[in-house]
Amino acid sequence: MSVEMTRRTFRPCWCAAGAFLIVVVMAAGCAKSGTESAAPTSTTKTQLDYAIAIHGGAGTISKDISVERRTAYENALENVLRRGVEMLEAGGDALDTVEAVLRMMEDDPLFNAGKGAVFNHEGGHELDASIMDGETLACGAVAGVTTVKNPISLARLVMERTPHVLLAGPGAEVFADETGVDRVDQEYFFSQRRYDAWRKTLEKKSEAKDAVRGTVGAVALDRDGHVAAATSTGGLTNKRFGRIGDSPVIGAGTYASDAGCAISATGKGEEFIRNAVAFQVSMLVELQGLDVESAARQVLESRLEPESGGVIALTTDGSIAMTFNTQAMPRAAADSTGRFEVLIW
């Protein structure tokens, strides 16, 4: 089976002015499943100053999408990635960086997180997010929030201001009341595209068949050598009220440990929960000494069903894996060597 791979590569020159020399490479190749690695296992790894990867959800995106739509994806990912690089280049924390870039993606209706979140069975929006600090294993998550503009920031506040990890539903809203995070009404999350997808799914009386899931995630390594991970989602189109997927579950959708890796997952949430995918990849790196690419690939290939989803992951040496077993996973990666690339298929 031949799957065309489209790649857009940017190689910025990190001179003082920060001018970007952008080289766009459109490469067609053959890939059974999409995999990317910053540092192939056969080469000697060198410690990078910083690195970042982001994803916009694993799923199906037709190769025949319009140029406008493709450009929209690529521009969105490029802008988000550039913001992350700027923060890390300036010495920003990995934790601050993954939160900031996820806020950008939550604000973009292109993705299924924050504005643009999918509709649940009742025609509403319930948002989930989680964040984790690889240095301390501190983590926070929210599930089923309905009025919070940026769930990832509320997840971080759960981590920093409560003794808890996960707050759900109305209780999470009560907590939001105490924090001063931006609130919105449900209409804010509306997007015509997600509404049409929901109506179509309703007619079929199906659930969990969203072609492009659109969960967003980020992993980052900062100049202090610490990693962090974050994930945010609107879940599944037409999902049952109260369903919690993997995104807010630490160990399933998100994990970060300096000793293992930082990782954000996207895909069939229940598969990722039952296999504790994020934690499992980190364990394979930490305990079995696998490089992050091999660890991610091993879990996807040996544990998950085909078409389950994908992960982005990164270790403290700056190695990045972006692995998926679906047709597409909009994603982007950059590091302190000048790597700067945006990919969809």
Place this chain on the structure above:
Amino acid sequence: MSVEMTRRTFRPCWCAAGAFLIVVVMAAGCAKSGTESAAPTSTTKTQLDYAIAIHGGAGTISKDISVERRTAYENALENVLRRGVEMLEAGGDALDTVEAVLRMMEDDPLFNAGKGAVFNHEGGHELDASIMDGETLACGAVAGVTTVKNPISLARLVMERTPHVLLAGPGAEVFADETGVDRVDQEYFFSQRRYDAWRKTLEKKSEAKDAVRGTVGAVALDRDGHVAAATSTGGLTNKRFGRIGDSPVIGAGTYASDAGCAISATGKGEEFIRNAVAFQVSMLVELQGLDVESAARQVLESRLEPESGGVIALTTDGSIAMTFNTQAMPRAAADSTGRFEVLIW
């Protein structure tokens, strides 16, 4: 530091009539942390026909508790264990068995699950439970349910009747409406002891300091060679509305895999989530070939803070671990060789 260990051992004679020859042994020993193993690593392991372990929560129980209270714990655990043994002896499924014994513990106000659940900050009860089948990795969980008499049975229905793993809050109640599970009003969960504990905690304005946490759990191996695990809890006294601990999180509080182990955890839920304790123990058994006792001990000793909690775990060869780093963990274990023991400290 010398910690007295009190043990009550029953050795039933498995004759046709099922008559029990009960030997009660009260042994005083020295244990830094409580650990039990059905099959010490130094002996050759033999495949057992079936095995079961249960726990009633790790925490602090004074050695000076009244004889009545101690007897109440021991009798409750003994009755639950006997029911489990009867089911497994008769060829019952591990999954049916862990559900049945957890229902008994949920119905007993002695434990912090179902009737007798602790009060949250608002003076209500929110219940969490999860269950997992080690043969298929099928799993189900509910969080924050308020009207379901036996949350463990609702968790099983999530597993069997939905494509999801975790349903939370009002959405889980809506699902309960469709299933016909027994419903109760909040007063059903009332117990004077938990009420008094809550009032005391409220006065101190503290949270998460319940002396006896009282989460319940079970792991079982059936005659078909499959394992299952289940956990149920009322959470932390005075917990924040909407807080989800480790009990309903697959990989944190509960996990089951024939390839690894079945495990149920109890303790500081957030610590167990951030370390994916249940999954981690199972991974150490599966990938590193550790016996279940060593795996459980390694995770508790190397990953968790002192006084964090404990786990019960069992592998398909019938080896049982009951490990904790708190003062006490009411627990009991039995297997097809006639082992039948109940312990508190």
